[in-house]
Amino acid sequence: MTKRVVITGVGSITPLGNTAEESWQNALAGKNGVALLTRMDTTDYAVKLGAEVKDFDASEFIDRKAARHMDRFTQFAVAAAKMAVADANVTIDETNAEDIGVWIGSGIGGMETYEKEFEKLIKRGPSRVSPFFVPMMIPDMATGQVSIQLGAKGVNSTTVTACATGTNSIGDAFRVVQRGDAVAMITGGAEAPITKMSMAGFTSNKALSLNPDIDSACRPFDKNRDGFVIGEGAGILYIEELEHAKARGANIYAEIVGYGSTGDAYHMTAPAPDGEGAARAMKKALVDADLQPEAVDYINAHGTSTPYNDEYETMAIKSVFGDAAKSLAISSTKSMTGHTLGASGGIEAVFAVQTIRDNQIAPTIHLEEVDEKCDLDYVPNVKREAEVKTVLSNSFGFGGHNACLIFKQFED
Template identity: 65%
Template sequence: MVRNRVVVTGMGAVTPLGATKDQLWENLIAGKSGIDFITKVNRDDFPVKVAGEIKDWDPQLYIDKKETKRMDLFTQYAVGAAKMAVEDAGLNIDDQNADKVGVWVGSGIGGLETYEEQFRKFLAKGYRRVSPFFVPMLIPDMAAGQISIQLGAKGINSCTVTACATGTNSIGDAFKVIERGDAEAMITGGAEAPLTNMAFAGFSTARALSFNEDPQTASRPFDKDRDGFVMGEGAGILVLESLDSALARGADIYAEIVGYGSTGDAYHITAPAPEGEGAQRAMKQAIEDADLKPDQIDYINAHGTSTPFNDKFETTVIKAVFQAHANELLISSTKSMTGHLLGAAGGVEAIAAIKAIETGIVPPTINYQTPDPECDLDYVPNEARRKTIDVALSNSLGFGGHNATLIFKKYLA
C-alpha cells in the first residue's frame, strides 16, 4: 500500500499562556508561567490552590453568541483553536473538498462544567429545568462535531478519549487517515475545560495534584521536590494535510509528521507499568513507523507531569529506548509553564515540538532547581536553548494505561 506523506500546514491554540499559538510560543521560549491562583472555584474548599486558567478568552471572536450558549467551554476552546488553525493553513473548505476534510478531536473528560451546573439545577428544581442542550454540551465528541458544523468539514469525524493521551492519540489517528488516503486534510487535536469543583475534588483525593501553594513553583517536572501536577485548560489543534494537497495549493508547511505509536499497559488504572514498559513500546513503535533510528531524534517534548512516578518512569523509558543517545537528547516539559491540560495536552505539546523544529529554539523546563538522581537527563532547565532540531518526538501517557507518541520531522521536498 502506498503511504501518503503527511504535513502540518496550520496550528491553533488556546492556553493559559495565551489565546493564540504565537502568544503560546513567545511565552514558552521566554520561560513564562501561565499558572496562577485558582479563580474558577472557591480555592478555600480544596487543598489545591493553583491552576493554569485561561483569562483572556473571548468566544465571540470565533463563535456566534447564540451558539456559544449551546457549547461547553471545552467545545468553545476547540472551535476557536480549530478556526485559528484552518485560517493559519489558508485552507478553504467548500463544496469541492468538504468531503475530503475530516475532524478528529478528542477530550479526556468533556463537559464537566455543564454536568455540574445542570445537576445543581436538577437537584434544586427538578428535571424540567435541565437544559435540552445538556447532553449535546456534555459529550466529549461534541468538540469534533461542532468543528465540523462550524467549518463545513464533511469527511471522517471522530473523537478519541484516552485521558491525558487524548490529544496525541487524536493527532496520530488523524495522521493515519490521511496516510492511507481516506482524507486529504484533517483538523485534529484535543480540548479540555476541567477546572471545576468535582475535578479538583477527584484529583485532590487521588493526591495527583500539587499542594504547593506558590503558583510560580508548583509545576516542577523532573525536579526532586515535585509533588504533583497542576491542572490546566485549553485546546491545541493542527491541520494535517497530504503533501500532494499542500503542494497543489501552495500551502506553507511547518513540518512533516512521520511516526505514531500507541500502546496499552494492561497493568493499572492510574499507575504506569513497571519500568514504563508500555511507554517504551509506544516510542519504539513511533520510531519504527517513522523509519528512523533512535539516534536521529534531537528533541523530546516529554509528558513530564511533575508527579513523582511519571517523571521517574519517563526518564527510565527514555534511557531504555535511546541507550547512550539519551544523554545527547534535549528534553523538556512545557507543562512546567502551561500546567497539565489533560486531553488537550498532546495538541498543545505537538505545537511546541513543531515550533522547535521551525525555529531552532527548544523551550525550557522551568522551576528546575533541585536535581533528582533518578531524573538525570538534560531537561533544558529554566532557559530556552538554541539548537537545530531536525526531528522531534512528543509523548503523552494517560490513566488506564494509554501511551502515545508522535514524531515530527523538518520538511524536505
C-alpha cells in the first residue's frame, strides 16, 4: 500500500522576497520582480533586464567560511531548506537523520563559479583554479550541502531536467516517501543563472525577451510577448508521510496526490507541436491522483512568456480538460518572478500550497492584450479570491521534459 504524502514546511527565496510568506504576499499584490540587472555589466548585452533576488545575505543562514565554498544557487538552496525545516518545526538529530532525505535540483548549477574559475584559468593558468571549483559547480551540490548543513542522512539525490527540474525533483521525492524509502524529504529547486555566459547563451538562442520595458517585458499569454525574463532563487518543500506528520502534530499545508512526467522526443528547445507531451504529463498526473479533470480548480501554468510555450500550453490544457478548461483559473507567477529555470517548479509548488491555504489566486500581471490563441482565464493583473481545493502545477523544459504535480487540500 502506497503512503500518503503531505507538505508540512515551505521555504522560498525569490525575486519577490527572501521568505516564502513575503514572496507570496507580493505575488498576491501583483508586484513586479523584474528590474535592470545589477549582478553583471550589461553594456555589451542586448538584454538588460532580469528578476534578481534582492538583499540576500547568506551569512544569516550559513557560516561565512562555509558560504564562501558554495555557489550562489547552493546558498539559496541551503537558506530555503533551513526555512522549510524550521517551518515544519522539525529538528534533525541522531534519532531521525537516517529517515530524512534531500532531493533538490538545479537546471544549470554553478555557472557563476564556472565563469570565475575559467577566467582564472585563462588569465593566470591552471594552477590558480580553486580546488573547490568542481564541488561548487556541480548541480548536485545543493542537495549535498543541504544534507551536510542540516544533517539529513536519508535518500540523497538530484534531478536535472532544465526548467522542469524543480517539479521533477519534488515528484521524485514524493515517490520516495510514497514507497516508504524515507519518512520525509527536503525537496525543490534552486538556480542562480544571472551570469555573463548564461545570459549570452539564452540571448543567442532567442529565448529571452528583448523588450527593454520593465513593466511589459515579462507578459505570459499576451499577444506581444517575445521571450522570457531570467530570474533566480529557490523553492523548497518539507514533505513527509501522513501518519508521521499526524503523530507529531504537524501543521499540514496540503497533500501531494499526483505526479506525471513525460518526454516530447521532438526538439532540443522547442516544445512538441500542440503541446502533446505536456498534455500527456497532465493526464498522467490526473490518473495518478485518481481525479477527473473537473476536480482541478487552478493551474499554476509554466507560462514563460515565450511565443510557443504559452500557445502550446494553452492547447495542451484544452486537450486535457475539454469543456472544463473554460472554467479553470490559470495564472503564471513567472510574470512576477521571471523564469527561474530549475528553481521555478519549487517556487511555484510553494505558491500552489499557499493558494490552497489562503483560497487566493495570484495573478498573471502585464496581461494587457490577450493572444487570440491563448483564450482561457489567466487571472489577469489582479489576484482572485476563490475556493481552491486542487491545484495542478506545470513545468516544461529544454530537452522535451514535461513534469506536472497535483496538490490537494488535506482531508483526513
